[in-house]
Amino acid sequence: MSAVEDLFAGTRAEGRAALVGYLPAGYPSVDGSVELLSAMVEGGCDLLEIGVPYSDPVMDGPTIQAAADTALRAGFRLRDVFTVVERVAAAGGRAMVMTYYNPVLRYGVDAFARDFASAGGLGLITPDLIPDEADEWLAASDAHGLDRTFLVAPSSSEERIESTARASRGFLYATSTMGVTGARDAVASAAPELVERCRRHTALAIGVGLGVRSAAQAAEVASFADGVIVGSAFVTAAERAGARGVRDLAAELAAGARGGATVGA
Amino acid sequence: MDVKASDGVAHPSEHDPDERGHFGRYGGRFVPEALIAALDELSVFYQKARADPDFLDELDRLQRDYTGRPSPLTDVPKLGEHAGGARILLKREDLNHTGSHKINNVLGQALLTKRMGKKRVIAETGAGQHGVATATACALLGLECVVYMGEVDTERQALNVARMRLLGATVIPVKTGSRTLKDAINEALRDWVTNVDETHYLLGTVAGPHPFPAMVRDFHRVIGMEARAQVLERVGRLPDAVAACVGGGSNAIGIFHAFIDDPGVRLVGFEPGGDGVETGRHGATLSEGSPGALHGAMSYLLQDEDGQTAESHSISAGLDYPGVGPEHALLKDLGRAEYTPVTDAEAMEAFALLCRTEGIIPAIESAHAIAGALRLGRELGPDAVILVNLSGRGDKDVDTAARWFGMIEGESAAEASGTAIAESDLSRGPTQDEPSPAGADTGAVQR
Incomplete structure (x- = not known):
């Protein structure tokens, strides 16, 4: 069982969903991002999704775009992501990295996998890489013992859910709605149906992301999925109140993910 | 000429990608x-x-x-005089409805x-x-x-x-x-x-x-299919070279495609060299870039060592793009097509020359291809036949060009920045009745 599968087996055994929290590496600075990510772990994030800031993030809405832009302007370099992962892992955080594919390609797919694994990273989430195009990454992740999370969407056919789940390891990422990242008031009605369709094809844990920002929404997602993925809301919390803000939000969402739907949003 | 506009769509190319688009x-x-x-x-x-x-x-x-298809093929002998006497033929996509x-x-x-x-x-x-x-x-x-x-x-x-x-x-x-x-x-x-x-x-x-x-290429294959037939009819043989500007690469692939299997025909794409590739301010993706994934495809792109997309620069908005179509990337690697940069200054010089010698105001994008044809002609000599895709007309660029050449009162060329001008500036009209400095003879006006 892989490290991430192990993590989800644990939260399942506890009868709850895992809380997966996203923030970009290097936001607002390399040191600052380590501090924020550590605060997310303290607040109750089970798994960190560390974003690689990228110039052309087509899956991201304005909140995460702006954070990535801040990181790049502050001088973020790709190799910094290994530093961040290493420091967060040393502090007890379990970290995956979410990255668009081109930075990985440019670094060298196998070299990236090697350096990421040696920094203590667990796997990659790849929003613009589908398994059909991922031969090099499939080989590198096998060679370096990394998990790999591909995405499925409400528009995915049964065949594509099947093939995407088969290529994934760790967990499968179900995008709750057709769209880009960003906090929304309501969890899309497409999400439960998509998770149910995924279950017919895979025993992998299924995380649901896009649009979750409150404990009530986390509880709702936790009622049908194995992982609650929150991104933009953490960026907003960091903007407003720094480490304390993300720690508080993590605690609130973690309560939701435990099924504590009564916790106020 | 019996080329139908739909021929490039109806008849699959010999150079299609694999079923997953590679x-x-x-x-x-x-x-x-x-x-x-x-x-x-x-x-x-x-x-x-x-x-x-x-x-x-x-x-x-x-x-x-x-x-209004088919678009005409125009002989431009006076331009040819500036191109080592080569015979230059323009494929007039600028005359299409909407101007390109x-x-x-x-x-x-x-x-x-x-x-x-x-x-x-x-x-x-x-x-x-x-x-x-x-x-x-x-x-x-x-x-x-x-x-x-x-x-x-x-x-x-x-x-x-x-x-x-x-x-x-x-x-x-x-x-x-x-x-x-x-x-x-x-x-x-x-x-x-x-x-x-x-x-x-x-x-x-x-x-x-x-x-x-592949689909967008097929809709544009008509350009090359028509031009090939027109050149054969007009000249009695195939051209020695085909020139086109390359931003994303649609007009270039459209005209190149009909000649891919004619090994005697050079296919040359002219990329936006901006201020000169040595300055780093350019959009010459194939000449200066490296393979990577951007906007849904693997191709060449301008990127830094971390894989962040670099900003491109060109006086031509239509060429100002750090990526390029994947089929061009393959044609480059195969050596079937060549790609080379043309600076803003060289493109604007060619722009002015075509205006004055032939009475055709090209799009600044297409002026890059004209500049390229001038180079090719000087290289190949007076017996050469060069087909150029004049992909668009320059009405949209009159403001940019007027600024470049210092034709707007109260503004020197040095201030030209490609920004929009106020209506009052437009209404004043050109400042000079004398021949402007716009021309190959006087050299390009520097920004």
């Missing part, structure tokens, strides 16, 4: 999974349509009666949109030519039209913004990133992933995820 190692689909269903749907509808006589007839009818080659692809995709039952069309645009063509087709076919355009481009191509709005389109200035074509594509992709059920993304060049590179 041209060698390039192309493919580097997009969010959420878009795969729409891309598959588009592939299916395109394959059905190209075998459907009704679709082909409708495309032919529109291309003849609406676009872009309409070829737009009509095809707009007809497909209707067939798919979608009512809303989105598009990106750089110079505005693709946006204008898309707005035009949407007006004609009763489709809602939203065009994303970088804020920088809305300023330097203000005339085309007005044209799109007159045609009923909504133009959304994009304020993220470099605020040019690259960012307009990002925003269009975000819109598409959100609204894909009812929306078709009418991509304007031979880039993007499969099936766009």
Whole structure:
């Protein structure tokens, strides 16, 4: 069982969903991002999704775009992501990295996998890489013992859910709605149906992301999925109140993910 | 000449990508999974349509009666005198309705949109030519039209913004990133992933995820098919070289494709050299870039050592793009086509020369190809026959050119920055009645 599968087996055994929290590496600075990510772990994030800031993030809405832009302007370099992962892992955080594919390609797919694994990273989430195009990454992740999370969407056919789940390891990422990242008031009605369709094809844990920002929404997602993925809301919390803000939000969402739907949003 | 506008669609190319859209190692689909269903749907509808006589007839009818195809081939002997005496022939895509080659692809995709039952069309645009063509087709076919355009481009191509709005389109200035074509594509992709059920993304060049590179190319193959027949009829032999400008690469692939299997015909793409590639301020993706994935396809791109996309620079909004279509990447690697940069200054010199020698105001994009033809002619000599794709007309660029050449009162050329000018400046008109400094003889005016 892989490290991430192990993590989800644990939260399942506890009868709850895992809380997966996203923030970009290097936001607002390399040191600052380590501090924020550590605060997310303290607040109750089970798994960190560390974003690689990228110039052309087509899956991201304005909140995460702006954070990535801040990181790049502050001088973020790709190799910094290994530093961040290493420091967060040393502090007890379990970290995956979410990255668009081109930075990985440019670094060298196998070299990236090697350096990421040696920094203590667990796997990659790849929003613009589908398994059909991922031969090099499939080989590198096998060679370096990394998990790999591909995405499925409400528009995915049964065949594509099947093939995407088969290529994934760790967990499968179900995008709750057709769209880009960003906090929304309501969890899309497409999400439960998509998770149910995924279950017919895979025993992998299924995380649901896009649009979750409150404990009530986390509880709702936790009622049908194995992982609650929150991104933009953490960026907003960091903007407003720094480490304390993300720690508080993590605690609130973690309560939701435990099924504590009564916790106020 | 018995070339039909739909021939490039009806008759599959010998140079098609594999079934997943790979041209060698390039192309493919580097997009969010959420878009795969729409891309598959588009592939299916395109394959059905190209075998459907009704679709082909409708495309032919529109291309003849609406676009004005076939576009003429024009001998330009006075320009040729500046090109070592070579015979230069211009394929006049500038005379198409809406003023560029872009309409070829737009009509095809707009007809497909209707067939798919979608009512809303989105598009990106750089110079505005693709946006204008898309707005035009949407007006004609009763489709809602939203065009994303970088804020920088809305300023330097203000005339085309007005044209799109007159045609009923909504133009959304994009304020993220470099605020040019690259960012307009990002925003269009975000819109598409959100609204894909009812929306078709009418991509304007031979880039993007499969099936766009091959499909958009097929809609433009008519350019080369017509030109090949026209040159054979006019000259009695094939040209020695074919020249085209390359931003995303749609007009170039459109004219190149008919000559790929003619080994005696050089295919030369001229990329935006901006201030000169040595300055780093350029958009010469194939000449200076490296392989990577951007906007849905593997191809060459301008990037830094971390894989962050570099900002491109060009006086030509339509060429100001750090990526390029994947089939060009393959043609480059195979050595079948050559790609080389032309600076802003060299393009503007050629722009002025074509205006004055032949009475044709080219789009600044196409002026890069004219500059390239001048180089080729000087290299190949007076017996050479050079076919140039004059992909668009320069009405939209009059403001930029007037500034470049210092023709606007109260502004020196040195201040020219490609920004929009106030109406009061326009109404004052040119400041000089004497021959302007615009010309090859006097050299290009420096910015």
